[in-house]
Amino acid sequence: MAPQHSNRNPKPVKIDVALNPAEIALLPERDLDRTTCVAFDILRATSSMITALANGTRAIHPVPTIGDALSLKDKFPDAVLGGERHGERIEGFQLGNSPLEYRDNPPARIVTTTTNGTVALRACDHARETLVGALLNLDAIRRRITDRPSVLLVCAGTFETLAAEDVLAAGMLCAEFPDATLTDSADVALRYSTLCRGDLGGALRRTRNGAALLEKCRGAEIDWCAQRSLYDTVGVLRNGVVAA
Ligand code: MLT
Numbered sequence: 001m002a003p004q005h006s007n008r009n010p011k012p013v014k015i016d017v018a019l020n021p022a023e024i025a026l027l028p029e030r031d032l033d034r035t036t037c038v039a040f041d042i043l044r045a046t047s048s049m050i051t052a053l054a055n056g057t058r059a060i061h062p063v064p065t066i067g068d069a070l071s072l073k074d075k076f077p078d079a080v081l082g083g084e085r086h087g088e089r090i091e092g093f094q095l096g097n098s099p100l101e102y103r104d105n106p107p108a109r110i111v112t113t114t115t116n117g118t119v120a121l122r123a124c125d126h127a128r129e130t131l132v133g134a135l136l137n138l139d140a141i142r143r144r145i146t147d148r149p150s151v152l153l154v155c156a157g158t159f160e161t162l163a164a165e166d167v168l169a170a171g172m173l174c175a176e177f178p179d180a181t182l183t184d185s186a187d188v189a190l191r192y193s194t195l196c197r198g199d200l201g202g203a204l205r206r207t208r209n210g211a212a213l214l215e216k217c218r219g220a221e222i223d224w225c226a227q228r229s230l231y232d233t234v235g236v237l238r239n240g241v242v243a244a
Contacts, residue, residue: 011149012177012179012180012181013145013146013147013148013149013150013151013177013179013180013181014149014150014151014180014181014182014183015151015152015153015173015174015177015180015181015182015183015186016150016151016152016153016183016185016186017152017153017154017155017167017170017174017183017185017186017188017189018152018153018154018155018185019155019157019162019167019185019188019189020155020157020160020161020162021116021119021120021156021157021159021160021161022160024119024120024123024154024156024157025123027123027124027154028123028125028126032124032126032127032128032152033126033127033128034128034149034150035127035128035150035151035152036127036128036129036130036131036145036148036150036151036152037124037127037129037130037131037151037152037153037154038130038131038132038133038141038145038151038152038153038154038170038173039117039120039121039124039130039131039132039133039154039156039237040133040134040153040154040155040156040166040169040170041114041116041117041120041156041163041166042134042135042163042165042166042168042169042204042225043163043165043204043207043209043210043213043221043222043225044097044098044099044117044209044221044225045062045097045112045114045116045117045118045156046117046121046132046133046134046156046235047099047134047135047136047224047225048082048097048098048099048101048102048112049062049102049112049117049132049134049235049242050132050134050136050137050231050233050235051099051102051103051106051136051224051231052102052106052107052110053132053233053235053242053243053244054136054137054230054231054232054233054244055102055103055104055105055106056105056106056108057102057106057107057108057109057110058108058109058243059108059109059110059241059242059243060109060110060111060112060235060241060242060243061076061079061109061110061111061112061240061241061242062112062113062114062117062118062121062122062237062240062242063111063112063113063118063122063240064113064118064119064122065113066083066085066090066113068113069081069083069093069111069112069113072111073111076109076111078108078109079107079109079110079111080094080095080107080109080110080111081093081094081095081110081111081112082094082095082096082097082101082102082107082110082111082112083095083096083097083112083113083114083118084096084097084114084115085115086115087212087213087216090113094107095107095110097112097114098218098221099136099221099224099225100220100221100224103224115158115159116156116157116158116159116163117156119156120154120155120156120157121154121237121242122240123154124152124154124237125237125240127152129148129236130236130237131144131145131234131235131236131237132234132235132236132237132242133153133169133173134169134225135169135172135200135225135226135227135228135229136225136227136228136229136230136231137229137230137231137232137233137234137235138169138172138173138176138228138229139176139228139229139232140229140231140232140233140234141173141234142173142176142177144234145173153170153173153174153186153189155167155169155170155189158208158209161208163207163208163209164192164203164206164207164208165203165204165207165209165210165225167188167189167192167193168189168192168193168196168197168200168203168204169193170186170189170193171186171188171189171190171191171192171193171194172193172197172228174186174187174189174190174193175190175193175194175197200226200227200228201222201223201226203226204222204225204226205219205222210222
């Protein structure tokens with residue numbers, strides 16, 4: 001009798017992609033009970049979170065607003081406030097949102113708010129599982145979601161628009177599942193990623209967020225975020241807190 005491949009997924013994973021903030025705004029109304037969400041904000045929120053977790057941070061509280069962050073700081077006085085508005089450190093916060101700020105001995109506990117990345121993460125609060133995705137941990141994410149029946153890749157975007165770097169990361173993850181059932185959005189992301197995968201740094205530099213960082217002479221941050229699978233760390237959001 002042929003060996004039974006009990007661990008073989010009975011049917012291919014279904015992968016969908018939320019391409020932009022308008023779709024993300026609808027997620028709270030969507031049934032995600034059986035869905036694993038992966039949030040991507042490559043420049044720079046999820047890249048910074050993975051960098052922090054990989055280098056010692058134990059807990060990250062992503063919140064949508066500055067008011068939420070200040071309230072959590074009252075609850076966790078040991079927490080360090082981090083994040084950005086318009087790419088800059090928020091007045092009164094100790095850290096901004098550059099991944100390079102979170103590489104060397106980062107705080108044990110961080111409360112962070114960013115323009116899109118923290119909003120995207122929290123929109124997935126009710127999902128079966130919500131993961132923090134980046135190019136920095138792409139293969140660790142691939143391993144984590146293998147055998148999940150339903151996956152939604154959430155591209156945080158920038159302000160109200162699509163962010164190409166997030167779609168690129170989502171497409172690269174789709175490429176790791178050749179047997180997956182892809183929605184049209186996932187297929188678009190996959191096809192876009194095939195145009196960029198050979199030069200991730202160059203692709204990130206051509207994006208709106210990349211150009212904004214280059215104008216501020218922050219190319220080193222782009223290059224950091226463009227490193228594929230530098231880390232094996234997967235951030236998992238549970239009850240409003242991200243931990244490895
Ligand atoms: C975001 O969350 O919109 C981005 O991470 C913003 C940034 O880091 O500049």
